[in-house]
Amino acid sequence: MMRGHSRYGRIFVTYPLLVLISFIGLLPFYWMVACSFKTNENMFLMPLQWFPNPINWNAYGDAWKAQDFTRYFLNTTFIAVAITFGNLLLGSLAGYSLSKFRYFGRGVLFLLILSTMMLPLEVTMVPLFLIVKKFGWPNTYEGLIVPFVVDGFGVFLMRQYLKSIPNELIEAARIDGASELRIYWQIVMPLCKPALAALGVFTFREAWDMYIWPLIIVTKDSLRTLPLGISLFMSSFGTSWDQLMAVAAIGTLPMVLLFFFLQRSFIQGISISGLKN
Amino acid sequence: MSASGSTQSRSLRKLFRLNIAAKQALFAYAIILPTLAVIVIFRFLPMLQAFYISLHEYDLIRPPTFIGFRNFIDLVQDPLFLQSAWVSFIYVVFSCVPVWVLALALAVLFNREIRAKNFFRSATFMPVVMPAVVNAVVWTFMYHQDGVVNTILAWFGIDPIPWLRSSKWALWAVILIGIWRATPYYMVIFLAGLQAIPQRYYEAAQIDGASSWNQFRHITLPLLKPTTLLVMVMSVIVALKVFAVPLIMTGGGPADATRVLPLFIYQTAFEFFKMGRAAAMSVFLFAAVMIFTIFQIRLFSRGED
Known part of the structure; x- marks a missing residue:
């Protein structure tokens, strides 16, 4: 029943x-x-066309030529990769330091890093811009990468994960005479693969998405990122919808691929972002 | 072995151990240093500097002049700022509350045995995958007067809505996108929370003949409380930060209807070059975020013990 x-x-x-x-x-x-893939005449045809007919094959090529999208794409890829590697390396080092060593001030340092975790860039963008300007970094890759090369979230995630690795493993390696750096690189890091994968995918997605910061510090076309290029393309005169959708689709494709090939890590990164332990 | 030799070797060993401990501490400091430098220079310092600049008038050209709390006094009397704060408030309330309910409902749904679960779950998750700027561009297109959203509404006999061109509708259009994109994100977090609940509670309840609603009400909800609180705090902070979508879709208009606080801060600083004023607004935003962050750190430390 x-x-x-x-x-x-x-x-x-x-x-x-x-x-x-x-x-x-x-x-x-x-x-x-x-x-x-629709022609512009058919874009708002009534009743709406659910399948493009006839198919317009030109949108992708035309859009790609309208602005230097190759450059924007490469810029975004380079910046996102650099930020991701920075977060993996520095985040795991700092997490290792905070979880497996005892020293003066450790608790305070952890709190300091933790307290910046939820601090939105939207709050600090004005002073951050002034600081980066002082470094002479507007319109440079440094300006786009260095402020985000490590983040509280990555440190926190790695620290929590590393805590679960038994101290005996590290002690045994020390007794065998391995140097501290070697222990980190050859023993600790390989054990962190799941956490590193989750953090890597999470960071890459955020970096690929970055909009407000490049908008503030980039004015040169050669440094534009894909999100900047897409929004500029949208606001520039004479852009047609088919081309805009083509560019949007290409901007989404890497994220879709990332999701399908690294689904587990993709989901894990997000569920960890909401974990309290 | 003589007694003196044994104490000597013991103190030597102690010295050696101390040396090792010092070396390890040095290593620990060294590997946290780069992170610390980045966090202090690019997160902590700007936070403090925001307060400093907020007490000044500064246009990036002339040196900053100290004006005390003038910026703050001007702000609370500025109808544009009050409007912006109100828009942010409405955005946060009406984009977050539905997300909590929907995300939890979806998580409960996907926590059950379902055929083709992977397909449905991936499809539901897809909005998270779409970059924010793409999101704004595609939805602008979909919200077009003759676009797909109005077409679908017409199936249900609803007249076309002038989404982004009307000050009455634009904010709701932006809110709907916020819900669309945030719901699957928090669904994933709720799912992780649900899977951490031991199955035996439900088994015991089933033996006692508890209905599924009662199981949800008396087992799921109480045990999910920490996750729920966290989702609430996170989603509010994320909603307070919304920027790309309103900037690209409406630029804050029509008639300031979608000018959320981050957008107003950006425009004040980088379009009108009123750095002090913008910093004062950041302080307001910071206060709003801070209330929730303190809340969250308390949650963290409670879990930490």
């Missing part, structure tokens, strides 16, 4: 609901790609 009831509930409530939710989740992706 109960079983039958819940089975009908599944067929008539749960699955239609799941289909609806999936539709809402996927619609903007589908619409972006579909419309990048």
Whole structure:
């Protein structure tokens, strides 16, 4: 009786609901790609065209030529990779220091780093800009990378993960005469792979998404990132929707690939961001 | 072995051990130093400097002049600032509350046995994958008067809505996108929380004949409380930071309807070059964020013990 009831509930409530939710989740992706292949005359045709007909193959090529998108794409890739590696290296080093060593001031340092974790860039953007300006870093890669090369979240995540690694492993290596740096690199780091993967994917996504900071410190075209390029393309005169959707689709593609190939780490990074322990 | 030799070797060993301890501490300091430098220079210092600049008038050209609390007094009398604070408030309330409910509901749904679970879960998760700027561009297109959103509404007999061109609708358009993108993110966090609840509680409840609603009400909700609080705090802070979507979609308009605080700070600083004024606004935003951060650190430390 109960079983039958819940089975009908599944067929008539749960699955239609799941289909609806999936539709809402996927619609903007589908619409972006579909419309990048529509001709501009058919863009707002009534009734709406759900499948592009005829197919317009030119949007991607034309958009890519309209602005230096190759450069923007490479800039974003370079910056995101640099920030990700910085976070993995410095975050794990700092996390290692905070979890496996005892020294004066450790608790205070941890609190200091933790307290900046939730500090939004939107609060500090004015002074941060002034500091970076003092360094002479507006319109440089340094200005785009160095302020974000490590972050409280990465340190926190690595510290929590490293705490679960038994001290005996490290002690044994010390007795064998391994240097501290070697212990970190050859014993501790390989054990952290899941945490590093989660942090790496999480950081890469955030760096790929970065918008407000490049907007503030970049004015030179050769340093524009993909998000800046896309928003500029949108506001520039004469841009057509098919081309804009084409550029948007290319800007999304690396994230979609990242999600499909590293799904576990992608999800883990997010669930860790909400973990209290 | 003589007694004196044994004490000598013991003190030598002690010295050696001390030396090792000092070496290890030195190593520990050395490897945290780069992180500390970045955090102090690019996070902590700017935070302190924000307060300093907020007491000055500064346009990037002439040297800053001290004007005391003038910026703050001007701000609370500035209708544009009050409007902006109000917009941020509305955005936070109406984008966060639905997200909490929807994210939890979806997490409960995906925590059950479902066929083709991976497909549905991935599809639901996709909004998180879309970059913020792309999000803004694509939704601007979808919110077009003759766009796909109005087309779908027309299936239900709803007249076309002038989403981004009307000061009445623009903020709701932005809020809907916020909900669309944030819900799956917090669903993942809720799912992690749900999976940490031991199955035996539910088994015991089932033996006692508790209905699924009662199980949810008396087992899931209480045990999920820490996760729920965390999601609440995180989502509010993230919502207070919203920037790219309103800037790209509406530029803060029409009629200031979507000018959230971060957007107003950005415009004041980098379009009107009133650094002091912008810093004073940051202090207000900081106060709002701080209330929630303190809340969160307390949560953290409670878990830490």
